Amino acid sequence: MPGKRWTQPERESLIRQVKQGKHLPQIRIRARSQAAVNQHRQRLREAGLLGQDSKRSLRLWTMREIRSLRDYTNAYRLGATGLVRAGLLTGRSKDSISQQMRRQGLGDPRRREASRATHRLDVEEKAALAEFLRTEGSKLASAEVADKFRISPKTVTAYRRRMKLQLSWQEARNSERYRQLAEELRQKFIRRTRARWKKWRVERRRTLQKLQWRMKRRTANGKMRRCIRCGESWLELKEFFPVTKRRRRGIVTYTMSRSCRACRAQQQKP
Numbered sequence: 001m002p003g004k005r006w007t008q009p010e011r012e013s014l015i016r017q018v019k020q021g022k023h024l025p026q027i028r029i030r031a032r033s034q035a036a037v038n039q040h041r042q043r044l045r046e047a048g049l050l051g052q053d054s055k056r057s058l059r060l061w062t063m064r065e066i067r068s069l070r071d072y073t074n075a076y077r078l079g080a081t082g083l084v085r086a087g088l089l090t091g092r093s094k095d096s097i098s099q100q101m102r103r104q105g106l107g108d109p110r111r112r113e114a115s116r117a118t119h120r121l122d123v124e125e126k127a128a129l130a131e132f133l134r135t136e137g138s139k140l141a142s143a144e145v146a147d148k149f150r151i152s153p154k155t156v157t158a159y160r161r162r163m164k165l166q167l168s169w170q171e172a173r174n175s176e177r178y179r180q181l182a183e184e185l186r187q188k189f190i191r192r193t194r195a196r197w198k199k200w201r202v203e204r205r206r207t208l209q210k211l212q213w214r215m216k217r218r219t220a221n222g223k224m225r226r227c228i229r230c231g232e233s234w235l236e237l238k239e240f241f242p243v244t245k246r247r248r249r250g251i252v253t254y255t256m257s258r259s260c261r262a263c264r265a266q267q268q269k270p
């Protein structure tokens with residue numbers, strides 16, 4: 001649905017604000033909604049008019065990346081900093097990762113709350129928040145506004161009280177519904193992730209069994225080793241039992257795990 005044509009001064013203002021490093025909720029163009037600003041910003045980006053910013057933001061997250069991000073954060077409980085440090089999701093900055101985590105509702109909710117509590121708005125952000133609450137955000141749940149501005153819902157509520165823009169009880173109830181909905185989505189996501197890991201574990205064992213079968217066919221009878229956890233016998237090879245290498249005073253020793261890789265996989269994942 002194309003709106004009114006963007007004028008040159010509007011366009012220039014948008015470019016200037018993006019280059020100042022402002023995020024969508026902080027960008028203000030008179031009589032333009034956030035959606036319209038977003039759409040036009042995307043167009044400018046594609047036209048290469050936003051300089052440095054364009055490259056970084058244009059690279060959309062692939063489903064595969066999002067899936068990895070979900071798995072990493074759930075399985076290893078890593079935050080954005082941890083992920084970058086671990087060298088996972090290469091090519092994504094810490095900011096980009098934490099932004100995506102927020103979008104996907106990932107990460108430790110307590111830690112997220114804590115980081116919000118410490119996020120202080122600067123003068124411009126304060127003004128943007130006030131403006132947002134007066135206009136587009138007037139009927140939005142505090143939690144939703146809080147998400148946009150990366151602050152706590154409490155702060156939003158305090159602003160509303162001060163500005164005499166409190167939500168009616170009906171709107172507040174919607175706000176509560178929003179919170180519940182978010183929680184439901186989170187639970188659903190957790191259930192789905194668990195199911196995926198379970199499937200993965202089963203597949204992992206099956207893959208190892210197939211591999212062993214193929215190897216046995218090719219070579220003569222190799223030495224077998226019994227896993228102390230599942231009792232299954234596997235070829236005594238690093239393909240089936242993890243091997244750790246240790247170096248002490250120049251002497252290298254190899255230790256083979258007593259539990260098989262299929263069981264190891266089981267231990268590692270939630």
Ligand SMILES: [Zn+2]
Nearest residue numbers: 227230260263
């Ligand atoms: Zn085992």
